[in-house]
Amino acid sequence: MSDAQELIPAAKPVIDEQEIEAAVRVLRSGRVVQGPEVAAFEEEFSELVDGRTCVAVNSGTSALHLMLMALGLGPGDEVIVPSFSFAASANAVRLVGADVVFADIDADTFCLDPAAVEAAITPRTAAIMPVHLYGHPAAMDRIMAIAEKHALAVVEDACQAHAAALNGTPVGAFGNGGTFSFYPTKNMHSLEGGMVSADAETARVLRLLRNQGMEQRYANEIVGANVRMTDVSAAIGRVQLTKLAGWTERRIANAAHLTEHITAPNVITPKAAEGVRHVYHQYTVRIRGDRDAAMARLTEAGIGNAVYYPTPIHRLKPYWDPDQKAGRTWDLPETERAAAEVVSLPVHPALTQPDLDRIVAAVNQLGEEL
Numbered sequence: 001m002s003d004a005q006e007l008i009p010a011a012k013p014v015i016d017e018q019e020i021e022a023a024v025r026v027l028r029s030g031r032v033v034q035g036p037e038v039a040a041f042e043e044e045f046s047e048l049v050d051g052r053t054c055v056a057v058n059s060g061t062s063a064l065h066l067m068l069m070a071l072g073l074g075p076g077d078e079v080i081v082p083s084f085s086f087a088a089s090a091n092a093v094r095l096v097g098a099d100v101v102f103a104d105i106d107a108d109t110f111c112l113d114p115a116a117v118e119a120a121i122t123p124r125t126a127a128i129m130p131v132h133l134y135g136h137p138a139a140m141d142r143i144m145a146i147a148e149k150h151a152l153a154v155v156e157d158a159c160q161a162h163a164a165a166l167n168g169t170p171v172g173a174f175g176n177g178g179t180f181s182f183y184p185t186k187n188m189h190s191l192e193g194g195m196v197s198a199d200a201e202t203a204r205v206l207r208l209l210r211n212q213g214m215e216q217r218y219a220n221e222i223v224g225a226n227v228r229m230t231d232v233s234a235a236i237g238r239v240q241l242t243k244l245a246g247w248t249e250r251r252i253a254n255a256a257h258l259t260e261h262i263t264a265p266n267v268i269t270p271k272a273a274e275g276v277r278h279v280y281h282q283y284t285v286r287i288r289g290d291r292d293a294a295m296a297r298l299t300e301a302g303i304g305n306a307v308y309y310p311t312p313i314h315r316l317k318p319y320w321d322p323d324q325k326a327g328r329t330w331d332l333p334e335t336e337r338a339a340a341e342v343v344s345l346p347v348h349p350a351l352t353q354p355d356l357d358r359i360v361a362a363v364n365q366l367g368e369e370l
């Protein structure tokens with residue numbers, strides 16, 4: 001790689017002077033644990049989810065875990081989850097002692113296929129967890145209809161999809177609860193952090209659960225954990241939230257540019273379903289051919305690239321059940337195919353026009369040789 005071929009990273013978390021100043025202001029104030037910054041962050045974030053009540057926690061995983069606890073899910077319950085996601089989606093189900101039932105994805109959107117969800121329902125099904133993967137909203141209109149028909153709860157894993165929407169409704173405003181992550185590589189961050197959006201009644205339970213079951217100090221009402229967000233994180237999250245709209249526009253514009261100019265026949269660019277606002281947490285193509293060779297050549301050209309996720313969750317050790325002890329086999333052909341084909345390219349808002357040109361040139365050079 002020459003100097004001109006400096007690496008274009010796959011993701012670029014932002015910690016600018018504004019974020020640093022916000023953190024220092026909180027540190028100097030002496031109010032560093034869940035205090036006024038957290039309350040303000042919750043209030044401001046609720047605008048992203050149609051005014052639903054928001055509860056800040058210390059990670060996206062905690063957000064999922066607490067929401068499942070708030071619904072009272074536990075042993076004997078089944079939750080339908082896509083296997084094509086980050087393990088946190090399924091782990092949250094296991095953490096409350098419920099069983100994960102995997103359903104296949106739609107080939108175009110990489111999100112849960114509603115028909116597969118319906119086919120996976122049993123008398124033990126208690127909830128559905130659609131994941132808005134890569135920033136593309138799952139088919140919430142159809143999933144909510146299925147949930148209603150079968151009286152199931154819905155927990156949206158929106159950890160990758162801040163400000164994504166379907167037919168004008170933002171993700172996190174469809175189900176019983178929406179969950180967001182503020183991990184540094186996400187579309188916005190708070191160093192580490194998470195948020196749950198829910199109705200006011202559920203939000204009260206979530207607040208108890210995140211703080212040892214206490215609303216008033218030492219008057220514990222239920223068994224809870226400590227998954228509080230610090231005020232330092234909230235102050236950083238608030239700064240990032242003011243920039244999210246601009247960053248999202250850039251992600252969408254960058255994705256549109258890549259899709260327009262990538263012409264390599266064996267590289268399938270991502271599609272957005274009708275009515276969808278895809279916020280491109282990832283810009284993920286399918287490689288029809290030798291993916292390892294394609295990735296090596298992109299890396300050689302200084303183009304950051306990564307596979308999310310090379311191993312579907314059902315094939316990870318805690319979930320893999322080749323002897324079918326649980327009496328189930330998972331037939332997830334679209335999940336398996338996606339895991340074997342996908343590669344994510346840089347799409348983050350810090351990309352310049354020369355960066356975009358280099359990405360397009362490198363991808364098109366993959367040509368038909370794959």
Ligand SMILES: Cc1ncc(COP(=O)(O)O)c(C=O)c1O
Nearest residue numbers: 059060061086088089159181183
């Ligand atoms: C789809 C999905 N769900 C859940 C999580 C968990 O979020 P966190 O890393 O903040 O715990 C992540 C992010 O890492 C994610 O991508």
